[in-house]
Amino acid sequence: MGMVIRNHNGIVMVVGAQRIHASFSPMIAEVVAFLRGIDLAIEKGMLPIVVETYALSVMNLVRAGCPISSDIGLVIGDVMARLQSIIGSKVVFVPRMANYVAHTLLKMALSLSHDRFWTEEYPLCVERYILDEYPV
Secondary structure, three states, X not given: OEEEEEOOOOOEEEEEEOOOOOOOOHHHHHHHHHHHHHHHHHHOOOOOOEEEEOOHHHHHHHHHOXXXXXXXXXXXXXXXXXXXXXXXXXXXXXXXXXXXXXXXXXXXXXXXXXXXXXXXXXXXXHXXXXXXXXXX
């Protein structure tokens, strides 16, 4: 999975590339990425949290709540509990191209032997896209 955490001004603060060593459906993998990103933002004190996703079906499941008895419902329950505990947190839809940095980090994660996180810096594979959004 690929994660990008930005501050309230949109400046990149933390990026991460992490392999999931399990066989999840793409939808469950997306929700697990939500959860890991939320936990990382909480750990870094970056609150409130706005989760941006291009997975419209997953966003709708999180917003509506999903039956806990379903496979994906267990993870969505954890996501909802975290977001509901932080005032002002929400999940919003963004086009895939607006989430290009996270998508590029996801591709990078596939070749990693261990998880990688960068704080207030980022790997070269996403530098161009970040600088295009927020030139120095």
